[in-house]
Amino acid sequence: MRYMITGRNIEVTDGLKAAVxxxxxxxxxxxxxxxxVHVTFGVIKGKQKVEVTIPVKGNILxxxxxxxxxxxxIDAVEEILERQLLKYRxxxxxxxxxxxxxxxxxxxxxSQEVDxxxxxxxxxxxxxxxxxxxxxxCVQMELLxxxxxxxxxASTDEVNVVYKRKGDxxxxxxxEY
Numbered sequence: 001m002r003y004m005i006t007g008r009n010i011e012v013t014d015g016l017k018a019a020v021x022x023x024x025x026x027x028x029x030x031x032x033x034x035x036x037v038h039v040t041f042g043v044i045k046g047k048q049k050v051e052v053t054i055p056v057k058g059n060i061l062x063x064x065x066x067x068x069x070x071x072x073x074i075d076a077v078e079e080i081l082e083r084q085l086l087k088y089r090x091x092x093x094x095x096x097x098x099x100x101x102x103x104x105x106x107x108x109x110x111s112q113e114v115d116x117x118x119x120x121x122x123x124x125x126x127x128x129x130x131x132x133x134x135x136x137x138c139v140q141m142e143l144l145x146x147x148x149x150x151x152x153x154a155s156t157d158e159v160n161v162v163y164k165r166k167g168d169x170x171x172x173x174x175x176e177y
Contacts, residue, residue, distance in 0.1 A: 001028050001035045008042035016041060019071055023078040024052060030085055041070065052077050061088065129159065134172050137162045 005012055005020060020039050027037075035054065042049040048070040054061040063080035067073040131154040132140070141149035141162055148163040153174070161173040 001025075001031055001033065001037050003037050003039060005039045006041070008040060010041050010043045012041055016070060016074075019074050023074050024081075026078060027054075027081060027085070048073055050074055050077050052081060054081070056088075059088070061085065131157070134160065134162055138170050 001024075003020060003024075005017055024037060024039065031054075035056070038051075038053040038055075040051040040053075042051070044066070047066050047068060049064065049066045050070065050073040051064045052062065061081060061084050063077040063084070065073040065076040065080070067076065129150065129152045131152045133154055137149050137151040137160070140151070141147075141164070148161055150159065150161050152158070153160045156174070158175055160175075163171045163173070165171050
């Protein structure tokens, strides 16, 4: 794998690079040698942050961890990425997606047993979408106690989603054509 290691508000030391090569390098058995891995270190309000992004055909594998210790954050990110890879492999095989970024042995070793992390939809809910503005949708979301709310935007007549963000702010998702 090819590593792109950068730092934001931090100097990337040889020790941090060695930790990345050691921990994230464990994932090399899953990928082809030309797969890129983007690792970003940062310091935010005294906490250490590690972000790892691995672009693969059609998707992005991404993990982020904040900790007081950069090395424990690297360990946690590696575990998160490995779990994501196993779920993603299941999806690739079941939906016959192209898997050019992945090592052939990784794809061939997959057992056809039922994956315990398989996504099963247990409930379907239907509801009328009332036209409203984004602010009214935020109020409705708060009244329902949900983290997101689907609504029809009264000004554009498009289906939009409002959601809660960290820090008690809100986000709006609008379709782009």
